[in-house]
Amino acid sequence: MTGSEWWRTAVIYQIYPRSFADANGDGVGDLPGISSRLGALRDLGVDAIWLSPFYMSPQRDGGYDVSDYCDVDPLFGTLADFDEMLRTAHELGLRVIVDIVPNHSSSDHPWFQAALAAAPGSAERARYLFRDGRGTHGELPPNNWESVFGGRAWTRVLDSDGTPGQWYLHLFDTSQPDFDWENEWVREQFRGVLRFWLDRGVDGFRVDVAHGMIKAAGLPDYIPPADGGSMGGGGTPSLEPEPAPTAPFWAQDGVHEIYRDWRTVLAGYPGERVLAAEAWVDPLSEVAKWVRPDEMHQAFNFAYLETPWSAPALRTVIDASLDAFTAVGAPSTWVLSNHDVVRHATRLALTVENPQGHGVGPTTVGLGNPAVGLRRARAASALMLALPGSSYLYQGEELGLPEVIDLPDSARQDPTWFRTNGERYGRDGCRVPLPWTAAGPSYGFGPTPASWLPQPAEWATLARDTQLGEADSTLELYTRALRLRRANELGWGSVRWLPGYPREVVAFTNGPVTVIANTGSTTVALPAGDVLLASEALTGRELPGDTTVWLRS
Template identity: 80%
Template sequence: MTGTEWWRTAVIYQIYPRSFADANGDGMGDLAGIRSRLPQLAELGVDAIWLSPFYRSPQRDAGYDVSDYCDVDPLFGTLADYDAMQDAAHALGIRVIVDIVPNHSSSDHPWFQAALAAGPGSEERGHYIFRDGRGENGELPPNNWESVFGGNAWTRTVDPDGTPGQWYLHLFDTTQPDFDWDNEWVRTQFRDVLRFWLDRGVDGFRVDVAHGMIKAKGLPDYTPPVDGGSMGGATSLEPGVVAEPVAGAPYWAQDGVHDIYRDWRQVLDEYEGDRILAAEAWVDPLDRVAQWVRSDEMHQAFNFAYLETPWDAAPLKRVIDDSLAAFSAVGAPSTWVLSNHDVVRHASRLALTADNLQGHGIGPNTVGLPDTQVGLRRARAASSLMLSLPGSSYIYQGEELGLPEVIHLPDSSREDPTWFRTNGERYGRDGCRVPIPWEAASPSYGFGPSPASWLPQPAEWATLARDAQEGVEGSTLELYTLALKLRREHGLGLGSVDWLPSPSDSVLVFRNGNVVVVANTGDQPVELPDGDLLLSSELLEGRTLPGDTTAWLQA
């Protein structure tokens, strides 16, 4: 029945395969490791998993540089390992969503290698964005665009005779050339990729850089504002300050992307079982994001406006209202998300005391580093608020353990291209990608059977390991498990937000069905309204709700 599809209310758990579970002890997470830990995700109570890329790749950008969209990289296993993992998930009632990366490929992809070999004006070069350079001898890039990872967005080729050739566009790393989506051949190849995975039984796709792909005609020069996030969004961590939209980028949010997703939707609709498309679209404002989830396009779009909102009642109320209005206007559910593999974990981010733009990361020299205890307390309260909202929620692996950003990574261990392309000016995203802990007393904290870990794990992982929290009253793991159980029992995903009178400007109070939610974003305690306590992000004394705490009450 339309309006009750699983994805409208689903809690979807993001797995970053490198860092989730390692079955063979080589220090790199893999598909067999994921399969082995699925029972714990079933116990947590998630409805689906979303896997970041596991395709064949030289791994220069952790798999977001794909060299074969229809095979598994040996780092992670084989197609048979994928099938076994998916079958195990389905047997547990967990759906499987996989990443697809359509804006660019790896420079190692045979399609790009063929384009290099074929030369200017060839059909093969037409699959990517090649242009002649500016200047007397073509020595200047075709325009002034900057890479998301820092530096120029163009790289010049070298012709077979050793002379400089054309330039190719890469909005990300040099090794990630952008496809030309005005080329029908490219569209045909990706329809085939979709069908390959749909035929294997995948339940949907998370579309990387879903606001990219189409570039403005003529590729005009553009200089982004200094306060814009690297993917096109903007953020401020100052309480009460709303992120301003970053408008006009000729490589983000062009109208032509919607034709692509209408076409993809028709492909998915050929298959049974409510297969879905979820957009990673860093677009402002929310009613523009909603264009990605119109009835004939995608099913979900990540709510980055919510992720970027500070822990402060007024802007939170505003973004909740705006989200519900914008998405419901096109018949789509709102989504809610606080962390992912590209942003500082919210157990740290919510306690930062200075601006931190998306993609920049934090490290030892960052200004305004968080207080760990304040960050965890706010994260628990923010997660409890998020999971009470109607729509679909996303959880990033490890946030159910209260994992903070790993700040003190040795520079020698860093792998994010952002770190290298900015000469260490930006730390990048490695701090949120450190392999997660399962068992306090095991090698690599249970990440794998050996001490190996592709990024070093901090000593504090022992106290945050899953087995150290399981069954422990008040632990973050138990808080999440209870929240997901109550969310399901009380039908909060299909509910609504009805605001109730608040005792303070720093407190949110609303009813969703038969549950009243009270979130105190301030530092002064308030008295709870009547109702039996269902959940609290912190231990309460009597009927008093302290600051940085969220409670659910039976209405």
């Protein structure tokens, strides 16, 4: 790994604003709530925070449907609240990355409203992907593409005289029309958006759907693989050197030109500002293209996230990741959970495949044992935080929060739930507001019992104040791991595999630390060395199953 920039080894904490902390008691998290809790993140030991969208939005997709990229939605506060949050974070030594959503806007955005009001062929419509329909009277959509959220990816509009007209593309919800990124006007608007937030002092951007934006010429028909995840890739991540056939709306070569342009914008600002890619792309050698020296700085390692709790699979994906990213001079950016996937405290115990975006709920088959899930999650997190490079944590994973499975149907809000008529549960289960205190209304999330998604009763036992200072708690495990990671400079290190261990054991050294993760059920003898960290209590010099240990000789 080359360079000394902060982002190469940073541990970055994702905040989903509506579920982090609620200052005004309306049941939705907000920017003042974030400001009030940043001290806890400093104490946890992270280096930076990433905020999911807080922009003006009708909130049909949790804020990923933006109606004004340069203002704060009143649901979350004001621009002054944002500036105060940013100032507080910087005073605490935390950098701040914000989401940017460039693939699509809200259908409420003035740009799209102008496109609806304009005629076919107009400059306003050229900002989005409007097309004539197929069939005798244009009654069929322009192609067979399906939405990430289920159903077709095209919606027909009415002309000014009330007759059916053109169709517009929305890879996500009907309320999220895709931009046409071949249009220079669109590119210039987003340069302005980047500069607006960079001028306010943000340290970078996480780019939503960073593998989208450019579509294949002619918009050809496409049938995705049956086991594919909703955001692309091939379902089970591929480590093969040759990529699978690419969907005509994902990972087109033209996206790289956009990020080279954005990299130039960021380079005009001091302080090592960063771009982090959400790119669901297979194989890892393809993901690495997003982080070549003149493009983005980080790309989430979703192949690692989707790897099962199996030592052979983990060794393979770690090697492939380090090889692919090192080849372009970038760090691997490890991740286990986020706002779009089943929390890994639940996911790692699933006994059947669960494609990304489907979610889990009361009727899901193969949910597994919650205790096993938590034990594996703790072990997996301890393993991840020992790897060189950067890591992202999702709010609540440091508390061992599982996916909330028993949400009532009436409470669900994810577009996936509605667009699939309840066939897919979607992502609400990983977005339930955090428990800060065991007592009090909404478990300390806010000053009232209000909570935009209902919190389960067991949140009391997982609350932060319950775990703080408890040696065996998940919170203390994360806190110790982050402290030791920094003290031993593990983010700057390298992996050297240790021979002689059973097949179900991951064993390596990173600098002065020996890391051993037992993904099997058979106890393994530990080598000599002081125990620095263990994801579960040890008996003597034996490492039980589903446990990770750090040693120092």
